[in-house]
Amino acid sequence: MKKIHLLLLKSFIRPFLVTFVIVMFVLLMLFLWKYIDDLIGKGFEWYVIAELMLYASATNVQMALPLSVLLSSIMTYGSLGENYELVAIKSAGISLTRAMYPMLVTVLILGIGAFFFSDYMLPKANLKYYSLLWDAREQKSANFLPEGVFSSSFPDYTIRVEKKDEDGQTLHGLTIYYKGSNFGDQPFVMKAKNGRMVRSNDNKYLVIYLEDGIRYEEAPGTGAFNPHPRQTFTRYRFKFTQQKLKLEGLGFKRTDEKLFSSAFQMMSRRLLLDTISKIDHVIDSGRRVNFAQASAYIKYFNMPKKPTDSTLKIEKYNQGVMSFGNNSQEGGYIQNALGEARSVLDLMKSRADRYKEASYSVHSAAVEYQKKFTLSAACLVLFLIGAPLGAIIRKGGLGLPVVVSVVFFLIYHIISTIGEKAVKAGDASPLVGMWIAIAILTPIGLFLSYKAANDSVIFDADLYKRLLNNSVGRVLSAFKSKVNLAGKSVE
Template sequence: MLKKLDKLILKAFAGPFLLTFAVVQFILLTHTLLKYLDDIIGKDLGTGVLLQLLFYFSVLIVPVSLPLAVLLSSLMTYGNLGEHHELTAIKASGIALTRILRPVLLLTLALSVGAFWFNETIVPRANLKAYSLLWDVRQQKLALDIREGVFYNGIPGYTIKVDKKTGENGDHLHGVMIYDHNQKSGNASVTLADSGRMLNLFNGAYLGLELYNGYNYVEQPDAQDRAGASFARQGFDHSMVTISLASFGLVRTPQDLFKENRMMLNITQLDTATKSVQKKLRIERQRLPVQINGYYTFMRFDTTGRAANRKVEKLQVAPGKLAPTSGPIIQQAINRAQNLKSFTTSTSERLEDYARNSALFRIEVYRKYSQSVAVFLMFLIGAPLGSIIKKGGLGVPILVSILFFIIYYVVSIMGEKYGREFVMPVGLGMWLSNLVLLPAGLFFLYQAYNDSGLLELDFWRRLPQRIGIPSLRKLTTPVKE
């Protein structure tokens, strides 16, 4: 019977989990792409590049989607069982709630382990692929966009102006002006044409401008007198200008240039990088007293207060004036103080950079663990809460899931920020969201095990008495003498 029960519960969990995981993936992927929309639009990237970006970013958001999907599907699964009184019937047969939760609990533990492996193995590679491709996309120029009445200089070596564009695709041109700068001599070569037509040549590798009824003007410089330069004019009825569009192609940067970034490293590599940075920080701190010592001048004095091995002479100095030898000494002291200030400022900035880099590497290590544990934590919240509220479908579970996920997400961001800015230890900051939600999960589990109804009014009336606070009725009831 118990095996059939496990199959029943797992089957009830599988459908909502796959559905919610797909929906959450789509929502988070849309949110991610919106951040980089300005870098993608108008560059004619092609279907292949866009599909690669979609795939890589879909992989990257899996660690974030998985906890929310587990939370929502757990709420829906046990909410449906409670709403249809199946949960009550199972309990009536003598099976405890912990036994009812066990099949999904074991599955969630397996998902947590899988999430850790995914974070450790797949995500660093996907980060390398995604962000190296995104870098190349950002460097690529916008697609060819020649507008009416505007000088267009997006093609290296040329400036093009068109008075009017006609035709179904805007490929018929009127009033064409082309400046050729390939000879590095300014506007020495100009082509004017009454009309023309744009052509796509060699599968988009070249732009062809077929021109009609125009002139080519080429400046003929005078070696002796620049002001005496003249133009040579050559007319034409038909001319073809071919321009390479190689600068609009997507040029891929070697991925090895990005692989040292902390997002592209696994735990072993992150630990090595952290130790390296901490070693540099430790060496710099050890050298600091010796380096600062060089900015000071020390003098030994004997018991009489005079400088040792120095002859001190009495000088007659007018009141309010420094001794003749005091000026250079004071200026030297000022220079040394300024040098010391510059040295300490630059050194403190360098030490702070080392410390921040060390914190950033450790943040990535803790992230891999905390996101994996969050999968189990969301089950610990969702499953008991679903059995308490006894509401399936997509209404109440979605509202409750969004509430807890917002809490988890906001606290995660705060903890990471506090760890990065040294407000709290990095480990505490990265585990803060899990530590905040863990008591809520244990509380819901306790209430579900004791069949308490969180949504019932009596529960909240009795809550002050349970925690030792007298009820309002008792406080306002007069005492009989």
Template sequence: MKTIHKLVLKAYLGPMILTFFIVMFVLMMNIVWRYIDELVGKGLSAGIIIELMTYFMANMLPLGLPLAVLLAAIMTLGNLGENYELLAMKSAGLSLIQISKPLIILVSIISVGSFFIGNNLVPYANKKVYSILYDIRQQKQSLEFQDGLFFNGIENMSIRVGRQEPQTHLLHDVLIYDNRAANGNMNTIAADSGYIRLSDDKKYLLVTLFHGETYEQTRNSQWFTKSALRHHIFDRQDQVIPMSGFDMGRSDANQFSNSQTKNINQLQGDIDSLELTVNSATTRSYEPLLKEQIFVRDNQVLPLPDSLRIDKSRYRDILITDSLEVLPLREKERIWDQARSLAKNSRNMFSVDESNAKEALNQLYRSKVEWHKKISLPVSIMIFFLIGAPLGAIIRKGGLGLPVVVSIIFFVIYYIISITGEKLAKEGNWDAVYGMWLSTFILTPIAVYLTYKATNDSTLLDTDWYAGRIKALRDKLTPKFAKLKKAIKPKRNGKKHDTQ
């Protein structure tokens, strides 16, 4: 490797790593704010949260890599251009393609690696994310008492605390309604103070109460005539109540399966099977409906069987006199009722198969979208580099100022086009090829045009060049405007003398 290539590669790796972590941090903040309500109040351990964030980060890699590559390319070539290093390389006889050769090789390796990330790592991460979120949603909230409010997070129990000391967690003025008894008995406990907490394994509720009273209302099948009330006074009462739902169980991630949790081979198998399912469901629905219900006696649409064919020339008079207009009113009503019942039967027969066909069709659209998404990711990374490198050479500005603005503009355009195309493809309005590759079709000509301009040392985005052109145009037009003002001024003075 040439020394100049080592210089370019070293100049690119630093901004690439920096921008990658910045982009991933921004994307992760979006994820945190989206799921903050589900994570707070469950008493989750730090290990569970770190594990969930790790899988979320793996899921965000396909979205963060293109933006990081684009921003790093603009910053690197912009820094080289701003420090006149790019000019020195071109003066030595190197073209922009030759200068960017090590970067093209590096980005090609990143693109190939991104395919394996999207094909193997992302489906596995999606399974884990769905599994952990499901377990978190099934877990009950941790014990968090608020002064003067009832806590109803325990089944068949309500607990009210008058005041809680923040340091010792001692509870004052405790009131407990316990309806857990299977025979219907209800216990009411009122205590001056106490402690209520979960055990370390979150399987038991440990209750320690001081100076209180217990009221037990005994009920049986004749509670409306025979009901007993027991009263106990205690100085200290300890209870160990079995609990469920406060400890976080772990589900099998393999049971969470959809188009986002499969690799490209599994998606291709699903696409083949779903196409067969859709075709068979459509054939099973429409052919009996057409042949047996709608066009059963219309030989212009479907050929009639031999048993239903008639000689129209022989029975012309009968066909004419048998028209609906000449039939009696009761006969017309009978015919309309028969037609209505046939229509209802046709609709009921068709609705079941139609719902199955629609579900299979929606899964088919989503599987095709995910299949093309895994292929389009490596291509988008390369296109973003081919946009960023020429832009950096043209802009000749490094740092996180103008390059960030330009990168965000291009990424927003790419993201909007991709989301729109994906939505239309999932709804079936567009084919998956057009929906998922639309952004590539639009950005590729832009990348080719910018590469051509940067290779030919274009001043497309050079602000100094535009400022010089505007100054030259202003200097050229200023004398003409001065002459025009002098020509208009005497005419105005002449008009004033005429009016006088």
């Protein structure tokens, strides 16, 4: 490998790593902004949030990787052009196409790695991510005792706290209503001026330490022969007591991941192919069943085995069913036909809904299958756009390259999203819908590569200013000549 190739590789790898980390950080911030309400205030341990962010980072690779390739390639060749290093490379007899070879090989290797990542690692990461996110969103809030609200988070208890300190554990003005249980416990009401709540060491109980309070309790009387015994009312004060509340159903529990494994995002390429073939088989068998069930309702008329009237003319059969009866019989024919049509409609409506659902499943599985390949192709195509753009723009850093790369990436992302929705709706085939963005951007990349190899100035602002001035000057001169001719004709 030549030294010039090592120079280009070093110039590309450093900005690629930096931009990849930046893009991943931005996407993680978007993830936190989207689900901040589902994560805050639920008492998660730090490692649960860290695990969720790790899986979210793995799922964001399919968006961060193409954008990082595009941005880093523009920055690399823009910096080389700005420092006149591309001029030195060309003066040494090395064309821009040859200078792109080592980076092109690197992007190809990166694309192959992206394919294996999307086929083997991404389904497992999606399974972990979506199952953990589901459990996090279903988790109840850890703020069991909000201020000024009668909380019913604990079974058989209703608790109200007037005020809480900043630490979230010191309580003031507590009121506890206990409704009683099926084991003979009597309901009671407890009031306390101050309190403090802590979790037990095994995280199974919430212990509330109460200070300076009073407890009210009612119990049935002891009159054995009185059918309406008086109840016993008990009231006693306390300086210090505690109340243990069970945290069953309030702690963080994980759902079995097998319940999420049937989603297409959690499947590998081979499993997607097997799923598509099974659903296609179900659709084909459903079509045959539809024909068999609908054909039983199709009856034009019933004919006797032997004609009863020998004078019946053969031409009457060609006039339709209505020609065989009088006016009263014709109404019966119409009612029978309407009943048969309603039966067929009711039968086919439910089966049509099943067919739509199965078709949507096939299209969704095909979309996920094609995504295994489009990620690698997107890296290559965006590199073919970014490298010549950097050589033409000749600007490094995070200024103009960021703007240009974001524009092209948005074009790619919007076209891909439209194609994906068209495939799921059944308006386009999976091959066309998922590869249309690649098919549109590839000629653009080849055109930019050709222009960059020929030292094109398509992004030179001075060139467009000169063209604009020349065109405006020609229009003005033509207008003046017409005015002069009009003046002469008037004279």
